[in-house]
Structure formats: C-alpha cells, structure tokens
Amino acid sequence: MPRLELYSPEGLRIDGRRWNELRRFECKINTHPNSSDGSSYVEQGNSKVICTVQGPMEPKLRSQMNHDEANIEVNISIANFATFQRKKRSKNERRIVELKNTLENTVKQCIITTLYPRTLISINIQVLSQDGGLLSSMTNAMTLSLIDAGISMYDYVSSISVGLFDQFPLLDLNTLEENELSYLTVGVIGKSDKLVMLMLENKVPLDKLEELISLAIAGSHRLRDLMDNEVKRHGKLRLKNLN
C-alpha cells in the first residue's frame, strides 16, 4: 500500500480523522456485577475489550501469597474471531505473554499493593475485536474494572498509541495504520505527565520522540476524562438507588 494513502495532503487519515483526533471511545463500568468484583467494557473504534477483576481474595495456592503486598495476575484472552482473518490463538503465544507482563508491571505501580498483603487480585481481559490500540484498550479497561472493584489506586492509568507518518505524529492508530507505521503506546498516571508504561517496538527518530509522547499524553488525559465521566455517572446512579 502506498504510504501516501495513510495521510492525505489535506491532512486526513484513511478513516477521515485529523492527526490529533481520537476514535470513538465508549466505556461502561460494572458490566458484570454478578460474576466479578469489578468489571468494565471498552470500545476504542472497532476494538472491543471486556475486563473483569476478582479479588482481592484469598489465593488458592500458597505460592501465590505474598506477605507484604498483593499478588496481581493478568490473564489475556484474544478471541479467535477478534481479527478480520479468524485465527486460533494459544494463551502461551509469546506476544500475549509479553502483553501480560507489561500490564502486570503497569498495574503494580498504580494499585496501592501494600494495602492488600497475602491476597490475590486476578484481572481477566477478553478481547472481542481488535482494530489497533490493543495494549491501550486493555489498559483502559483494566483501570475501570479496578476502580469498580473498589481497589485503592493512586490514580487513573489511561493509555493511547501514537504513530509517526513521515514527519507527522498521528494519534490513536487503527490496524491499517499500525501495520504501516512506527508507533508507541503510553500509559499515563492521571492528569500528570508521568508515564507508567511505554511500549515502542519499532524505530522512531530520537528528535521526534518528545513530540510523539506529548501528543500521547494529551490523548491519554482526554481518555481519563471520558473514563472519569463514566465512573461518576455510574456512581451517581448507584447512590440514587441507595437513598
């Protein structure tokens, strides 16, 4: 595919967005109240992710018990039908194990883990549809379900990807763009400039890095606000019922 199609001279991307425009972002909290301690559903463009949290709870195995802080595990399952071409995936695929480790490291920095010694927090992520921004949508869904579970966290972690087309940074890539461009994904703490996660797997010119990251941070802040709206909406609804 000729690279020009990805970003027209008029400044439009293949799906009609501008360089700094997010895709449609929708999220719901407490989607699985009868089967989990916390849950959420996130749609970023055509990517769809369900996340459920169990815990903090008594670990089934002694080996899962940590005496000073919570033991946190992330399980990722990508549906066979999540991509355009159906593909049977094994849970031990290297790519998935890598994402799992990245998410575990990220979440350990945001949960106040010392409040939950000797417990297990189990986070299950189910990807139903994948159209770019996989890591980012999983991170956002994870944040929401942890909040729903009432687990203490320092702040929201919101996440988005940015890519580089020629000299232009592009926000929130879809699959077509991800396949063609160098891109990175960040996880941002709340409204701060602090990153808890940075995933960059291709080459990016060093002098462009700062510009990319600041665009990503701005995008993440926007997502944090959208998630915060949903948490507050849900909270009000719940309080209304209680009174």
Place this chain on the structure above:
Amino acid sequence: MQLSPAERDYLYDSLCLQTPIRPDARNLYQFRPLEAKTTFLPGSNGSARLRMVDGGECIVSIKSKVVKNESVNSLLECDIDIQGHRDDSNFVSNLKYNLTNLLTKNFPFDALRLTKKYSFKLFIDCIVISHTSYPLTIISLATYLALKTTRLPLLVSEIDDEEVEEQPTFSDDWEDSRLLHEITGQTFQPPIMITVGVIGKNLLFDPSLEEEQVLENGLIISFYNNKAITPISNMNLALNANKDNYKGIDQSLIISAINMVNKYCSAVIHALDTLIEQDDEVDGTIF
C-alpha cells in the same frame, strides 16, 4: 463449591419431595431468566451474547470462510474457550465434542454449498466469560441465536465452475446477504441441548450450581425440529463435586425426561426466536 452437610440435606430433601421445592421456587420445567443480544460483532457473520441471572455468560461468533470442497472434512468447526479452564482439559473437550457432534449431525449443509468446487466453512467460536452451573445450556442457546442470525454474502459468480479457474465472487452489498434459512428455503431451527437434573423420582430443567451439588444424575438431551433427538447422554453436571449422591439412573426416568423435553422445549425455541425478532437495534454496543 462445597456445601455443608446440613445444606446438602436441606436441598436434597426439598428437591425429593413429591412436590419438589427448588431453592428459588422455580417449576421443574422452568429455566432461569436470560438476557441476550445478537449481531453485535461487525466482523462476524453472526454473533450472540447470552447471560444468565447467576452471572453465567457466553459469547458466540460465527465466521465464514470460502474453502475448496475436497480440502476439508467438515464444513463446521466449533471451538470453546472457557475462562479458567485449559483448552485441552476434559471439561472443555467434552463440551466441544458435544456441541460439534450435535451440530454436524443436524445441519442444513446445503446452505453452505456455493459452487461445484467451493463451499462456505463456518467457524463457531464460543467464549464462556463466566459460569457457575454446567455451561452447556448457555453455550447451546447462544449458538442457536448466533446461527439463526448468521448472514452469508450472495454469490454472484457461476455455480458451475468446473471449468473455471477463478474463485467464487460475492455481491458487495451486504443488503443482499442472506440468512441460512433463506438460502435453503426451508425453516432452519438449529439444534439445542437441554440439561436435566435427576434427583429421587424428580427431573428438573436447568439445574443451578447449588442443585447440581446434590443431584443423583444429570441428563443431556438434544432437541431439534420440535422434538427430542439423540444424542442423549448422562453425566455428573457438578464439577469437582462430592460424588456421594451420584447413582445409576432408572430407565423410566429417561423416558420421562424425553417427554418433558418434548413437552416444554418448543417454548424455549419460541422465546429465542421472539428475541431475534425484537432485537432489531443495529447499535453495536452490547452492554
């Protein structure tokens, strides 16, 4: 799940009464309420999400692929993924076998034939997000909904392609796509499976997790075109349960169970079909 002896006795005694009393007072032929949504995965030919009040939940996607007739054994492939269970575990393998077996034996394969050389192959992927009781009911009913709403693109190339080197081509317009029963011109009612608990002289549909713990046996009965059909099998529905109660099954009970399925399960199909009719919203979101 482990119940205390007193709880087990209480449940067992209640369910064995001449007029049995289920924990939630359901009738013996009554299912737990369900919530369902179809056609929410734009990338799939058919999809359904089904959730039970106890939190059990299943998502099914149907995807089609054009294959050469001679290159495949079966035009259906089922896969089941259950959170917390290994793909190669007995639990998952059994469910997968049951579903594949039932569908392969009762499917209008004509609807999948495209040309002399090519056919559609359907990939049925079930994801069980959570379950408490034995998940076959939710898997089976969700698969019904997904198959019933599966649309296949309209073939525009020649059916006789014996001499042609090209692959089949399809109409670009999704409006032209057709449901399976529209292709065959006959009514298509995918087969379903019903779980029936056996306790004392009583039979109960859709046993809950608590009920499963005290059952004396479990039956899985298939239902297709408004009547009970084979395969019919029996199993211990409770996973890792104390097997104290588990015992052989009286053949008269098998007959009664089949009669019960014949009598009540048309209502299940009716409820599923009604939902599909009413589920006309095209919005993509599922929660």
Place this chain on the structure above:
Amino acid sequence: MEVADIISISKPSKFEDVDSDIEMSDGEEPRDNGIVTPGELVTDDPVWMKGHGTYFLKDNTYSSVAGNVSRVNRLLSVIPLRGKYQPETGDHVVGRITEVGNKRWKVDIGAKQDAVLMLGSVNLPGGVLRRKSESDELQMRNFLKEGDLLNAEVQTVFNNGSASLHTRSLKYGKLRNGIFLTVPSSLVIKSKNHSHDLPGDVSVILGVNGFVWLNKTNKSTSNSVVNNKLQSTIDSKGNYDPGKGSVSITRLEEESSWEIYSDKNDKISATVRDNITRYYNVIKALSHGELGITEQRINLGYQASLQFGNIGKLIEIESMENICQDIITNERMRGSM
C-alpha cells in the same frame, strides 16, 4: 401454559441516564459533590487524619477509590461504592469453613482474606468450665469441617485487615435447617441486631458481610429469646468482652451438648420450605434493586410478593423490580403519615 412460564429471555436493559432522571425529579438539587474518584484531591488541609480510601502526598489528601467522602471527627475517609467486605470488630457475620488447621479454622467471610477462628474461641461440648485438651485438637473436624457454615462475631481486626472470629455466645455457632445466599455486603445496613424471626416460622441471619442464612425458626433458641437475654457485650467500663453476658446459667446445659455441632436438620414442613424460598427470592429482589436490606424491607417485600401465587415467578427481572417499587412506595407512604 405460556412460554414465559418456562423461559424468559430479554434484551439487555437500556443504560440509564442519570442526568435526565435528575431533571425529572422536581426541585431536588443533585448533590454533585458526592463522588470523588482515584487521584482526586480531597483536601489540602493537613489537619485531617487520613482514613481508608485516601492517600497523602505533600500535605494533600487524595482519594484512592471512587466513592463518597466521609468526615468523622478528624478522620477523613472515602467509602468506595463497591468493594469487598471490610470486617470491623463486633460485626455479626456468616462464614464458611475453608480449612482446618493447627488449633484454628480458616473461614471465608467474603473479605479479601479468610478470617481465623481459634479453637479457643468456640464453645465446645461440655460447657465453659470444661478444659480444652489435646484430644480437642485432634477432633476439630468433628466440630467444624470444610464447607460448614457458621455465624460468628468479629473479635479482632488485625493490622493487615484480616479478622479473627468467635462464637462464644448462644446466638452464634454452626448453621443448619436452612439455605444460604449472598448479597453485596454494602447493601446490608448495620444495626444492633442481625438475626430476625420473620412471619411464617422462618428466621434470617443477615450477615454484615453480605452472607445470608435463612432457616426454620428454632423454637428453643429462637433469635428473639436469645436476643432478649443478650446483654450488651460491652461492659460498664466500656471494655469489650466477647461472650460475656450472652448466656444465662440455665442455658449452659443445653449449650454444652453435642447438638450445637450437629449436621442433622430437624423435621421441616413443606410450608416452611416454601416460605424460605419466598424470602430467598425477596432478598434476591432487594439485591437486584440495590436496595439496602433490613428486616423491615424483607417483611414489606414478603407482603408485596404475596401478589405472586407462584413463587417461581419472583425470579423474573420484572417481578423483582415490581417488588422493589412496592417497597419504596410503601416506605414513602409510611414516611408521609
């Protein structure tokens, strides 16, 4: 016979928009300041002591959960909208034994960690004067084993948040003659008394932890009888003394028999079993409607449920919502009288 008698399949309920609801309710000011979310500044006044649900950074106190701010004396905390049950001393809970260990049982009480019940914190057959011996340690499973349900009081809460329990009172101990269910612990409103005798020869223990036990009322140790005998477990000096004053001397004999650890149910009539399922469904309905669960509401719900002759109808979402609506209407009318 109608289809709905056999199965009901509904579309997922539409997502409720709060804002439009608030507009409809006349003149009531929405309290927008109600909810804080993680990372939100709660106060920059260092005078507050930081409690649960908050953290402290450079003189500022931030929320670590989504919930309501609570200010009690000098203590500032945020109460999460949802979350696991957090045990507090004195809570009346229902629990299930998960493990039998060395002189102790582990008990699932729906908290983030299992609670501990020490062999020394239960009454053993033979009465209080009886000395505990090594043989007791060896036969712990004869008293309580994995899967057994009991009701108990939280004796201590340790620094790491885990709890220890005791059953040194007649109203506590092993459970039988009934059925177990769970509701979110946030829906159980703490009160002086968590075991109630309900009409229809049914009793309920509404564990503060959201574990609920419904059983046939035991005539000899009827909750109300025990409760009348129950003096406060806090003595005049304000010292907490578990079990003290809970048992009059005439009851010692009864208490000391092996019966308190029996696994056998009494004879229970079909009528009582029917009543128990009705209460079961009423409590599930309250939980579905996210209404706080109290004895009064269970009673109101029970009355409202009588319009359904077929108790099995109560599990349908529409019926559950009906019942909750009836309860709310009923309460409003009582309030206005």
